[in-house]
Amino acid sequence: xxxxxxxxSHVSVSEGTPVLLRCNYSSSYSPSLFWxxxxxxxxxxxxxxxxxxxxxxxxxxxxxxxFKKSETSFHLTKPSAHMSDAAEYFCVVxxxxxxxxxxxxxxxxxxxx
Amino acid sequence: xxxxxxxxxxxxTVTGKKLTVxxxxxxxxxxxxxxxxxPGLGLRQIYYSMNVEVxxxxxxxxxxxxxxxxxxxxxxxxxxxxxxxxxxxxxASRLAGLSTDTQYFGPGTRLTVL
Numbered sequence: 305x306x307x308x309x310x311x312x313s314h315v316s317v318s319e320g321t322p323v324l325l326r327c328n329y330s331s332s333y334s335p336s337l338f339w340x341x342x343x344x345x346x347x348x349x350x351x352x353x354x355x356x357x358x359x360x361x362x363x364x365x366x367x368x369x370x371f372k373k374s375e376t377s378f379h380l381t382k383p384s385a386h387m388s389d390a391a392e393y394f395c396v397v398x399x400x401x402x403x404x405x406x407x408x409x410x411x412x413x414x415x416x417x
Numbered sequence: 418x419x420x421x422x423x424x425x426x427x428x429x430t431v432t433g434k435k436l437t438v439x440x441x442x443x444x445x446x447x448x449x450x451x452x453x454x455x456p457g458l459g460l461r462q463i464y465y466s467m468n469v470e471v472x473x474x475x476x477x478x479x480x481x482x483x484x485x486x487x488x489x490x491x492x493x494x495x496x497x498x499x500x501x502x503x504x505x506x507x508x509a510s511r512l513a514g515l516s517t518d519t520q521y522f523g524p525g526t527r528l529t530v531l
Contacts, residue, residue, distance in 0.1 A: 313457070340522075347421070347507060347522040348460075394459060404450075404475070405520065407459035 306331045308397045310408035318416050323367075323382040325411045327395035330376065336398035337378045338405070339369055343391045351393075354378065365389070390415045419444045421523035423508050429529045430498055438493045438526050440508030446521075447513030449491040453477065453504040454525075460507065466491055467513060498530040 311326040329335055339351040352363025359371040365388075369380045378395060395408040421442045430436055442449065450465035452475075462475030466485040480502055482494040491510075495502060508523040 345525075347524040348509075349522075350519050353519070404462055404465065405460075407452075407461070409457055409459040 306333075306335060306397045306399045306406055308337075308395050308406055308408040310393075310395050310411050312411050313409065314412045314414070316414040316416065317385045319387055320384050323380070323385045323389065323413065325380040325393050325395075325413065327378045327380065327408060328376050329378060329395075329397050331397060337369075337371065338396040338398070339363065339367070339378075339380050340394045340396060341391050342394065342410075348394065351380070385413075385415045387415050387417065389413060419521070421508055421510055421521050423506075423523040423526050425526060426524060427527050429531065431531050432499055433497050436495050436498060436528075438495075438506060438508075438528070440491045440493065440523060441489050442491075442508075442510040442521070443489065444510060444521065445488065446510035447488070449485070449508065449510045450475065450520075451481070451483065451491070451493050452507045452509065454507060455504050463493070463506075495528075498528075500530050502528065503530050504528060 307330045309328045336355045338353045340348040341351050342348050351367050352361045354361045354371045362368045367382050392410045392412050394410050397406045399406050424439045447468045451463040452460040454460045461477045463481050464475050464483040466472045472483050506526045509520045511518045511520040
């Protein structure tokens with residue numbers, strides 16, 4: 305069975321500093337992986353997805369993630385945090401056989417001025 | 418504008434009083450699903466539907482019902498709500514292809530059962 309682990313429940317950064325949100329996955333197959341963002345009182349928005357093409361995936365709002373098969377990781381990064389990045393972020397793996405998404409438990413990102 | 422809408426956005430009710438949360442999408446998507454979000458647990462799938470009149474259980478279906486009589490609508494029914502169903506609920510839709518296709522989420526419904 306596939307699963308995903310988000311290694312930090314909370315991450316705090318200062319505005320203008322880099323962001324790193326960590327995600328490890330477990331999969332018997334070549335996985336498809338996603339990052340979704342949830343701003344307060346909003347629905348979930350797709351940031352980026354990996355589906356076995358380029359291992360470095362660029363998303364919206366300057367975010368990117370790198371698929372590392374050897375480390376079973378799909379960490380989300382951004383070079384310079386903005387106040388508007390404060391939100392909850394979910395790493396998600398696609399369960400191919402069951403045709404559904406498996407969500408991580410989320411990482412809350414705080415950005416301080 | 419392509420979107421998934423949910424109503425109501427907020428609901429406070431009492432134990433045992435039947436309620437329905439509506440979900441509608443305007444993207445002609447075949448696949449629709451319901452999730453609940455609880456602190457520290459992420460999103461868990463309640464029910465999903467591959468197309469009209471085709472529904473199946475997700476990971477946490479107990480206490481919920483769904484129906485899919487039209488392609489655009491996928492209501493979630495709680496026939497006898499209990500306090501452990503207090504949660505944030507999301508409806509989502511995508512094309513019927515693969516789970517790798519982008520899933521679009523509604524804005525959420527915050528339900529409190531007293």
